[in-house]
Amino acid sequence: MTYELISICDACKQAIADGEGGLWVDMSEVEQASINERAWEQLEAEQHESGVRTFSGESIQSYPDPARWRVHHYSCDPSPSANSYAIEVHRCRSWADLVWWTAHLMGKSWLGQTDWDELLQQASESAGNRITPAVRPHLHQAQWAGRGSAQKTGRSTGRPAWHIRRCHLD
Numbered sequence: 001m002t003y004e005l006i007s008i009c010d011a012c013k014q015a016i017a018d019g020e021g022g023l024w025v026d027m028s029e030v031e032q033a034s035i036n037e038r039a040w041e042q043l044e045a046e047q048h049e050s051g052v053r054t055f056s057g058e059s060i061q062s063y064p065d066p067a068r069w070r071v072h073h074y075s076c077d078p079s080p081s082a083n084s085y086a087i088e089v090h091r092c093r094s095w096a097d098l099v100w101w102t103a104h105l106m107g108k109s110w111l112g113q114t115d116w117d118e119l120l121q122q123a124s125e126s127a128g129n130r131i132t133p134a135v136r137p138h139l140h141q142a143q144w145a146g147r148g149s150a151q152k153t154g155r156s157t158g159r160p161a162w163h164i165r166r167c168h169l170d
């Protein structure tokens with residue numbers, strides 16, 4: 001059986017066979033990301049009140065990192081006892097599966113504290129890590145360039161949003 005999507009282990013960089021691993025996020029990291037985001041927002045608000053210009057390139061760069069979705073063989077998992085939300089690899093083998101999981105996860109209040117958006121973007125761009133397609137898909141980038149959530153794009157990559165947007169438009 002040939003699958004549309006391949007799961008690549010973060011540790012050994014090999015594809016994961018059905019039943020041998022999963023995609024997971026550490027819920028304690030999700031909680032920490034939420035705490036960091038609130039602290040960042042409070043700091044931005046205080047700076048705004050004191051007249052410091054907000055959303056400068058510097059402040060966007062300092063936006064706290066989201067919790068990272070990881071992909072591991074069960075035998076490669078560095079923290080198997082973590083309190084995680086996990087998806088077994090055999091349940092995410094097609095683009096339809098990925099859309100289904102995205103719809104499902106959008107019902108979780110904490111999804112925005114994770115880098116699921118970056119995982120999806122990397123999958124669409126055949127980045128070769130985490131969830132990646134077996135066959136490079138056609139991506140109509142020009143249709144969405146510059147329309148994404150600027151703040152989230154900047155946050156996910158740790159770079160200012162304007163830089164990302166300019167790259168897409170070039």
Ligand SMILES: [Zn+2]
Nearest residue numbers: 009012073076
């Ligand atoms: Zn592995």
